[in-house]
Amino acid sequence: MRYLITTALAYTNGPLHLGHARSTYIPADIMYKYLKLRGEEVIHVGGTDNHGVPITLTAEKEGKNPEEIVEKYHNEIKEDLDLLGVEFDAFGKTHSQIHIETAQEFYLKLKENGYIYEKEIEQFYCPNCKKFLPDRYVEGICPYCGGEARGDHCEVCGRHLEPFELKEPYCVICKGKPEIRKTKHYFFKLSALKDELEEYIKNAEEMPEHVKNMALNWIKELHDWDISRDISWGVPIPGTNQVMYVWLEAPIGYISFTKMLGDVWKKYWLEKDTKIYHFIGKDITVHHAVFWPGMLIAHGSFNLPTAVISGGYLTLEGRKMSTSKKWVVWVKDFVKNFDADYLRYYLVMSAPLFKDCDFSFDDFKNKINNELINIIGNFTHRVLTFTHRKFKKVPIVDEGRLKEEDKELLKKCEETIKAVDKNIRSFKFRDALVNILHLAIEGNSYFQKMEPWAVKDEERLKEILYTCCKTVKTLIYLLYPYMPKKSLALLELMNEELDLNLRGNELKKPKIIFKKIDDKKIEEMKKKLYENRKEEKGGKEMEQIDISYLEKIDLRVGEVIEAEDIPKSKKLLKLIVDLGDEKRQIVSGIKGYYKPEDLVGKKVIVVCNLKPAKLCGVLSEGMILAAEDDEGNLALLTVDKDIKAGSKVR
RNA sequence: AGCGGGGUAGGGUAGCCAGGUCCAUCCCGCCGGGCUCAUAACCCGGAGAUCGGAGGUUCAAAUCCUCCCCCCGCUACCA
Numbered sequence: 001m002r003y004l005i006t007t008a009l010a011y012t013n014g015p016l017h018l019g020h021a022r023s024t025y026i027p028a029d030i031m032y033k034y035l036k037l038r039g040e041e042v043i044h045v046g047g048t049d050n051h052g053v054p055i056t057l058t059a060e061k062e063g064k065n066p067e068e069i070v071e072k073y074h075n076e077i078k079e080d081l082d083l084l085g086v087e088f089d090a091f092g093k094t095h096s097q098i099h100i101e102t103a104q105e106f107y108l109k110l111k112e113n114g115y116i117y118e119k120e121i122e123q124f125y126c127p128n129c130k131k132f133l134p135d136r137y138v139e140g141i142c143p144y145c146g147g148e149a150r151g152d153h154c155e156v157c158g159r160h161l162e163p164f165e166l167k168e169p170y171c172v173i174c175k176g177k178p179e180i181r182k183t184k185h186y187f188f189k190l191s192a193l194k195d196e197l198e199e200y201i202k203n204a205e206e207m208p209e210h211v212k213n214m215a216l217n218w219i220k221e222l223h224d225w226d227i228s229r230d231i232s233w234g235v236p237i238p239g240t241n242q243v244m245y246v247w248l249e250a251p252i253g254y255i256s257f258t259k260m261l262g263d264v265w266k267k268y269w270l271e272k273d274t275k276i277y278h279f280i281g282k283d284i285t286v287h288h289a290v291f292w293p294g295m296l297i298a299h300g301s302f303n304l305p306t307a308v309i310s311g312g313y314l315t316l317e318g319r320k321m322s323t324s325k326k327w328v329v330w331v332k333d334f335v336k337n338f339d340a341d342y343l344r345y346y347l348v349m350s351a352p353l354f355k356d357c358d359f360s361f362d363d364f365k366n367k368i369n370n371e372l373i374n375i376i377g378n379f380t381h382r383v384l385t386f387t388h389r390k391f392k393k394v395p396i397v398d399e400g401r402l403k404e405e406d407k408e409l410l411k412k413c414e415e416t417i418k419a420v421d422k423n424i425r426s427f428k429f430r431d432a433l434v435n436i437l438h439l440a441i442e443g444n445s446y447f448q449k450m451e452p453w454a455v456k457d458e459e460r461l462k463e464i465l466y467t468c469c470k471t472v473k474t475l476i477y478l479l480y481p482y483m484p485k486k487s488l489a490l491l492e493l494m495n496e497e498l499d500l501n502l503r504g505n506e507l508k509k510p511k512i513i514f515k516k517i518d519d520k521k522i523e524e525m526k527k528k529l530y531e532n533r534k535e536e537k538g539g540k541e542m543e544q545i546d547i548s549y550l551e552k553i554d555l556r557v558g559e560v561i562e563a564e565d566i567p568k569s570k571k572l573l574k575l576i577v578d579l580g581d582e583k584r585q586i587v588s589g590i591k592g593y594y595k596p597e598d599l600v601g602k603k604v605i606v607v608c609n610l611k612p613a614k615l616c617g618v619l620s621e622g623m624i625l626a627a628e629d630d631e632g633n634l635a636l637l638t639v640d641k642d643i644k645a646g647s648k649v650r
Numbered sequence: 651a652g653c654g655g656g657g658u659a660g661g662g663u664a665g666c667c668a669g670g671u672c673c674a675u676c677c678c679g680c681c682g683g684g685c686u687c688a689u690a691a692c693c694c695g696g697a698g699a700u701c702g703g704a705g706g707u708u709c710a711a712a713u714c715c716u717c718c719c720c721c722c723g724c725u726a727c728c729a
Contacts, residue, residue, distance in 0.1 A: 008729065020729040052727050195676030209667085214654050214724085225726080233708085248729055267677085291726080312655080313723065323728080349677085351663075355656070356722055363661080364680095370678060374691060382688035430663085434676070441677090448685070448693040513691060 001275060003042040004268045005032050006254045007086075008280040009049035009094065012073035013058045016080040016331045018359055019281070019321055022347040023311030027429055028279035029086040030348070033481035034424050037498070043089040043268065046081075047257045048074045048093035051234040052246040070095050080331040084340050085484050092257035093237070094250055103249040104257035106299060114117045115298040116227075123230065123400070124169060124182050128176035138178060140169035156356035164387050185262055186237060188225040188248065194292045195224075200293055201512040206275070206307040207289070210354060210426065215289040225291070245621045251292045254278070255302065268303070275306040282354075309427050312356040314347075317529070326532040329359070329525070338520045341483035341645030342368045345433070348482060352430050361526045365517045379516030380475060380490055381470040385510040386452060389512040390489040393461035394469045394494070396504040406467040409446045412439060413474040417500075420478050429482075436478050443471045466502070469494075473502055487511045557639055558584070558624070563599040575599065575624070577606055580646020584608075587620035605637040 006155040010016060016025075029046065037043040053557025059066045074093055081088070092099060104388050107409070124133040142183040171178050201207065201215045225235075227248045244586040268274050278288050288308040296302050315321065321328050334343060344362050349371070351357035387394065399410070416439040423432035447468060455461045479498055489639045490513055492499060495505040558577035575586045586606065605625040625637040639647075 011728070013726090017729080023729045025729085049727090054727065096727090195727085212657060217653060223726085229727095244728065250727090279729095283724065283729070286724075286726075301652045311729070313729075315722085320722090321729095349662090355663095357662085365693095367662090369689095373689070375677090378688060378691050382692075386687045434663090437677070444688095444692055447687075451685080451687085453685095514689075516689065 001040065001266060001273055002271075002276060003035050003040055004258070004276045005035075005042060005044045006276070006278050006286060007044070007046040008278075009047050009250055009253050010077045011052075011054070011078065012048045012050050012070045012093075013054050014073060015076045016084075017323070017328045018316070018320065018331065018334065018347070020341070021331055021343065022314045022357075022359075023080060023281040023353075024279050025084060025086045026347055027309065027311060027345050027353050027427070028277075029084075030344075030429055031277065031279070031424065031427070032087065032479045034063060034483060037477070037480055038421070043258070043261065043264075044087060045090045045092075045254060045257045047090070047092035047253055048077055048094065049250045049253065050074070050093055051243070051248065051249065053229075053231060053233070056231070056233045062188065067095070076332075083335045084331060085344070090257045090260040092253065094253050094262055098259055099249075099253055100235050102259060103252045104238050105245065106252050106255075106295075107244065107248075108238060109186065109301075110295070111300050113298055113300060115187065115192070117187050118184055119187055120182055121185050121226070122180050124171075124178035125174055125181040125183075125184075126171040126176055126178045128174045129171060132183060133171055133178055134183070134252075135294065136170060138169050138453075140167055143518050180464065183230055186228040186240070186242070188227045188295070188298070190219040190225045190291065190294050191222045193297055194219055194222055196297045197290060198292055200297065200304060201289065204304075204306065206311065206426075208354065211285055211289050211308050211310055214285055214389055217283065218286050218290050220292075230381060247287055248295070251287070251295070270301060270303070270368060272303075274303050276303055278305050278308045280308060280310050282312055298461050306397075307427070308355070311353050312351070315356065315358045315359050317526075318358055327527065327529070329343060333528075334525075337525060338364075338517065339485070341486045342372070344482055345372050348429050348433050350430075353427065361522045362531075365519070365522050369516050371437070373514045373516055375437060375444065376475065376479070377441045377512075379440045380472050380515070381510065382447065383443070383465070383472050384490075384493055384507060387465045387469060388507040390465065390511050393506045394502050394504050395466050396496060396502060397459075397463050397466045402467065403462055405446070405449070406463055409442060409467050409471060412442050413471055416478065417474065424481070431619035432478075433482060436475060436482075439471065439478075443468065443475075446471075454491070460487060468607040470502055474500060486513055553607060555625075556606050556608050557603055557645055557647040557649060558606040559645040560599045560602045573599070577604065577622070577624070578645045579606065579608065584621045586622045586624060588624050588626075603639045603643070603645070605639075 007027050010020065025046075028046075031055035032044040036366050048070070050066075055066050055069055059069045062069065070093065078091060081091075094103075109115070124138045125131070126133050157328070169178055170176065197219050198216065201212055201219070204212065207215075225245070227245045228242040229241065229245055230242055232243065234246065235249045236243055251353065255265070255269055258268055263539065268276075278292075280288050282348060285308065288305065293304050294536075296304050303606075316327055316329060319327060340365075346367055348360075349367060350359070399407075402410070416435050419435040420432040423429070423435065450464045452461055452464050452468075455464065473494065473496065475575075476487050476490045476494070476496075477498065481497060488498075493508045493510055493513070495508055556579055558579045560575050561578050564574050573588055575588055577584050577586050607623040607625065627635050627637065
């Protein structure tokens with residue numbers, strides 16, 4: 001059996017953060033290193049995704065051309081991966097000759113097989129920017145709920161919108177008004193592949209259950225896929241002046257980058273007996289479990305994915321990560337202060353891969369110091385120092401002569417090896433690491449029971465320490481995929497090879513391999529993170545305004561006279577507010593903070609001259625003011641003592 | 651709104667698909683004791699859980715069914 005491991009192509013408009021590391025790269029690298037360690041034929045292929053409009057936008061913002069942006073972030077991303085200890089056999093770019101050719105050949109084959117057709121469609125065109133605008137680059141008002149909508153999707157009510165349903169559309173680049181123009185687009189007949197996809201998914205034995213469920217659900221309603229874009233940055237569609245939609249060409253990168261290795265690529269993509277594992281983040285599960293296999297089926301020659309391993313999301317200190325709000329920890333900043341192997345350990349240990357989990361600095365410190373170091377670090381260290389002091393080398397004894405309790409620990413080693421194998425091969429990286437931790441606990445317990453420090457009989461002492469060293473060697477071997485650097489450092493002290501044998505070699509002078517995490521560094525990192533957040537929100541950064549600006553806002557006191565829930569919304573309540581001379585209906589996003597009945601009678605501050613809008617289909621003629629803190633607590637603004645409804649606020 | 655995942659002791663997590671072996675696993679934390687080879691580390695023992703809520707099926711439910719609540723994500727260009 002041959003294994004091809006791929007990791008999601010990183011998008012070259014920013015470096016990697018801890019979320020990328022946890023959901024995709026670290027698990028994949030563990031799988032890769034493990035299979036390699038077991039002597040399997042395995043390669044890891046990855047790279048960066050360089051096309052699509054966001055790159056051109058970033059380029060414009062930074063006053064550079066797209067190639068420069070791509071180059072910059074491609075290199076940064078690769079450096080981040082190196083820092084994490086993630087290894088690749090091939091790491092490519094989608095903006096490269098080999099990929100562009102491969103993607104075009106792929107496309108032509110789809111066409112030849114009858115899966116591509118042309119259709120004239122109408123699309124937004126921005127006369128100002130002189131370009132057609134892909135969906136996401138037009139914003140406007142949702143015709144159903146009056147909320148803000150982007151392209152074909154309303155952010156507020158979540159409806160899918162037909163093109164041009166959008167009211168008051170504007171171009172996100174120049175804010176100008178786009179016009180509608182006709183253009184010829186190419187479509188991929190995804191809908192024709194329903195039966196084949198269903199059969200594929202149902203028979204994909206190693207595909208995780210939740211991925212299967214999602215995929216099967218998705219194919220119930222498959223749309224054909226508009227795969228052309230009227231922009232210039234991308235893989236040109238042969239014979240046109242358009243480029244391919246990135247989700248058509250990017251996954252082909254898995255093939256193109258394998259080609260970087262020469263003819264062996266054929267073994268992985270064309271010959272049977274290959275397992276293909278795609279490691280991705282959960283947001284792109286459908287692309288990998290439905291669209292990509294659909295493309296491969298339509299193409300007809302390549303192996304299909306054996307499994308799509310979709311990693312859960314990582315929150316930071318209990319809150320959603322956000323690069324724009326600077327609520328993020330970048331890989332390169334993290335590894336400046338802490339060992340990458342500690343990160344690998346922590347991110348795997350925190351939760352099973354498919355689940356979301358949280359990264360917190362305090363928890364990181366606790367888990368590393370109290371679990372990894374106290375249990376595993378301490379066991380390996382006490383065994384090596386003690387053995388070194390007594391014998392200077394690993395004593396080799398005849399295993400047949402060992403006592404029951406020795407044999408029991410050695411048996412536990414064997415069992416752990418088996419359990420780890422089973423768990424890693426079924427993507428249960430955390431479970432396997434727990435198996436390893438348990439072996440170290442058993443080791444400590446054995447050491448304690450045997451009391452080698454009190455054993456006078458040298459032969460017996462050799463037996464005990466042989467058993468301990470064998471256990472340490474097993475730990476080093478099994479830990480290698482998780483913590484390669486630490487594992488190799490221990491191996492160095494043992495003067496050993498990366499396998500399960502003991503050679504009786506002379507031990508190097510022991511030193512501490514697993515150093516505890518420094519509180520100061522934790523505090524530094526936390527401080528930096530929280531300060532970023534303050535800066536972002538802080539008043540200093542805001543532009544100063546003239547008092548006349550304030551006069552433009554009509555603020556008045558209003559009394560809530562009716563309040564009811566808007567059932568189909570997540571956050572909205574409908575309020576009727578008395579403003580003295582009139583009553584107004586106002587929709588407010590405070591569901592969950594206030595019960596409708598508690599609001600009635602409250603005096604609130606209302607922005608009266610706000611442009612009316614429909615939210616979730618309900619008209620809102622104003623806005624009530626509320627304060628919100630870091631923890632997401634919300635409080636309505638009200639008046640200090642009773643005052644007439646309709647009073648002006650100034 | 652639809653879909654996917656999740657809600658189990660202070661935190662994390664196993665068990666759930668194939669109901670009894672579960673007065674519920676493991677790791678951290680907490681409490682008590684022991685040890686001294688070891689990074690104030692280690693070992694032994696203990697306390698701590700209405701298994702999100704309400705019904706139902708069953709001799710038997712954390713596990714199956716129904717309804718509800720809460721958290722996260724996706725919905726086609728953010729791991």
